[in-house]
Amino acid sequence: MRVEVRLFAHFRQGRKKAQIMDVEEGTIISDVLKALNIDEDEVAIMLLNGRDGPADRELKDGDVVSIFPPIGGG
Numbered sequence: 001m002r003v004e005v006r007l008f009a010h011f012r013q014g015r016k017k018a019q020i021m022d023v024e025e026g027t028i029i030s031d032v033l034k035a036l037n038i039d040e041d042e043v044a045i046m047l048l049n050g051r052d053g054p055a056d057r058e059l060k061d062g063d064v065v066s067i068f069p070p071i072g073g074g
Contacts, residue, residue: 001025001061005032008068023059030055032065044070 006018021032029048033040033055045068046053053065 001059003027003032003059003062004064005036006064006066007036008066009071011036011038011067011069027059028055029053029057029059029065032059033067036067038067042069044068 001024002020002022004018004020007015008017015036021035023032029046030040033043040055045066046055047064047066047068048057048059049064050066059065
């Protein structure tokens with residue numbers, strides 16, 4: 001099945017800002033993070049189809065996962 005993964009801020013470095021990934025049934029969001037070599041502790045917000053997406057949420061064909069690091073500013 002296919003899911004779209006959207007990366008923000010420094011997670012884009014060396015990667016595409018959005019990419020389609022082929023994943024197995026039963027894949028969860030944390031599996032996608034591992035495949036992208038992103039440590040779950042570095043993630044501030046994970047969205048699944050625009051809503052809060054816990055790391056253990058199972059993905060479905062056509063899902064969109066958005067991954068944000070902590071962002072500071074002033």
